[in-house]
Amino acid sequence: MSIFFNKSDLTRQDADKIVSDTLHNCDDGELYLEESKSESILLDDNKIKSSNYSSDLGFGFRAISNEVVAYSYSNEISKDSLKNSSENLKSTLKSIKGTYNHEIPKSNKKFYEDINPIEQKSLDSKLEVLNKVNDFLRKKDGSVKQVTASFAGEQKSIEIIRSGGEALTDVRPLIRFNVSVMLEKNGRKETGVYGIGGRQSYDDYLKNDNWKNVCEEAFRIASVNLESKPAPAGEMKVVLGPGWPAILIHEAIGHGLEGDFNRKKTSAFHDLMGEKVASEGVTIVDDGTIDNRRGSLTIDDEGTPTERTVLIENGILKNFMQDRHNARLMNTRSTGSGRRENYRHIVLPRMRNTMMLSGNQTQDEMIKSVDKGIFAVSFGGGQVDITSGKFVFNCTEAYEINNGKIGSPIKGATLIGDGPSILKEVSMVGNDMMLDPGIGTCGKAGQGVPVGVAQPSILIDKMTVGGTKL
């Protein structure tokens, strides 16, 4: 029983007919229906600052012929509204004819359960956890001046109707728990942020007072930064810790391997397929199939089951990430990477969980090998210029390395590098691969989607550190 056809005058048969009529002269397309329920609860400045609930319902109708994508969406699911969209698509594509492609692979695998995390934990008990966080941190140390803690939960139900009446559905839970703490000592202020989450219930993450560990980690990062010295400026060796620092891989390599930029030849990687783009020992995959991870999807937003796509194998570029549209135009297959923020947006090839796999060296060996450099443990956001290949990310916890030993913490600095060459500078790959805690959101063309990253410790021989100390 579909949740989309008992609310208005639009029946399943009507929808099938309009979809088939609209798409029969096209190469691809679908009707995408979506209902989402989400909540966010925020404690800040000693108080519950806001509790917001929102519900959203709508459809996006897409028709593709040749290279042209026509798209129309509305938040009114009705016969009239769908017909209007259909007319709009037809008028854009009136002079272009295509042949509808019906093939879509099938899979019975599911990577998360059909749950609504919002309903599974009462508002009272969520408020209680937030207040406990606030009390715990403020009692912990006199230097704590500000605490912010939040819950965000969502259940998104989608249905994809393709020409000919084929329908695919998915129910996606997603939660996130976040703590930010600001410390003040001797006139200096610093913040520390930590969070956890994924596609499970709140209690899967919060059991055994796990919220305390999140608080401790945020507090630890802020404390380290209170002692930080100005960061050095210039080219040097950089050791990256395992886990979340893999957003370097996401920015430096990941975006450049998305199908659209390569079809358009605007990515610095577009003519490097089959070539050596990384040091030997570097293998990178993009995996949508890890249970309950933030970036995992049972099917992508075009209905294709997700998979584990090998992007770089032992240094050699093997695959791009594809949605159906770019795959068709590049004569290849979709890798189940077609994603959209919601029904208001078109599908683009996007990352899921992007991971560099373990090698066989230790973090200790890496640190010992560095005379002068930095050890970066945690990052804030990053960004990339796909075309020039230059990317940046901001350290939120980093230390100097002097003569093979970890020294003082350094202030948040931006690291900058060149995507196509950075992986050739990787000289050691650790044996300690770790997944990130489940907090990443990737932005592209104004659309944010949840993603994951993972990596072991790595040593990069040369990167520019954007500090102030010459």
Added chain:
Amino acid sequence: MVKDQEFLKSKALYCLDLAKKMGATDASVTVGHSISETVNFRNKSLEASDRSDGLALSIETYLGKRRSSISSSNLLDENIKTLIEKCFETTKITPEDEFNSLPDKNLLAKQISSLNLYDETRFENDKKIKYLKDLEESASSDKQIINTESSFTENKSNFILANSDGFCDGYKTSSFAASCVTVAKDENSMERDYEFSSKRHLSDIKQATDLGNKAAKQTIRKLSPKKIGSEKISIIFDKRISKGMLSTFASAISASAIARGTSFLKDKIDQQVFANSINVIDKPDIIKGMGSQNFDSEGVNSNTLRLIENGILKNYLVDTYNGKKLNLKSNGRSGGTTNLYFEKGNISYEDLIKKNSRSLYITETIGHGSNLVTGDYSVGATGFLVEDGEFKYPVNEITIAGNFKDMFKNIILANDLEFEYSVNSPTMMIEGMTVAGK
């Protein structure tokens, strides 16, 4: 057609009425409708069209000092009822917060003057296509340009804000936006740059050919960049970067950051924070202004604010909630600044470029390297090395870093201010920043 005032008003009043009947002591509702049509081009042919038609509703209900909110895109009466019930149930168990309240009645906007923010002209998709063809034709005339992508978006919106103190008003706005991204390639490098124009009225949009030519020129001049060494150097910020500096300043003086104590400008009212030649103004009533408004997102009247006068911080950006916390009256800035700008300086662009024998001219920054708590700044940058007033060669893969507290005091502004966007700045120079490169 975008929904009219009457339709939106009836929905808003229905919500307020329902909230009151359920026992809410106060309530506030925003109902909006927006229609957007976008056409995308790539390499001189149509790539995509996109039409969006969206209603949006957000409601806040109060029970004394308890408050919670709800939002939805589904405006069927049945759904609204369910949502308000849920919202009010949540309000009941949300803890009290003494600062929660509707805005003071006497601060609410009373007279709505026309700021000419709505242009009813329909620019049909066929005309958008013609515009983009001309644009891409001029953008790709140089053979070094290997890819062009452009788009034209037309938007019409209408909204009503209503609260249980009797405020009920709203107005239509429109916007037209054209943009172009070009990619250029030579034997050493591939580079991307852009240009865009965004206006309330169609007739004010830049000529297609001008936009295309400018994007192409800005991209080609970035080809074959070099990396420079690490050094202290004067940095000149192109207007598109200097206006970002102004947005950072605005975030740091928002009442919320000040009340939470998480801004490097906390407790700096009446103190010198910029060089004494600097004035920063936020003006909500510019005719056809991209940031113009008759009232803020709570219905509070907004007047022109001189945020910085001769380098001295004069005002925070105050909304009702954080204002009560700081013991300040709202100045109609819930939702942030309106049309924010630096008053122009008194040195010409040419003289600014020549002021130092060697400087770095920055046209793009990447990364989220502004820390509002400490004022630390460190971002990736792209630009040009300038010697004796001449652009010598493009530079990339460098970072620039400093601290806003020092940077603001060393700002020198050119006299080339133009009102193009909702945030506007002249070209800016800051001496003595650190560049990290080789």
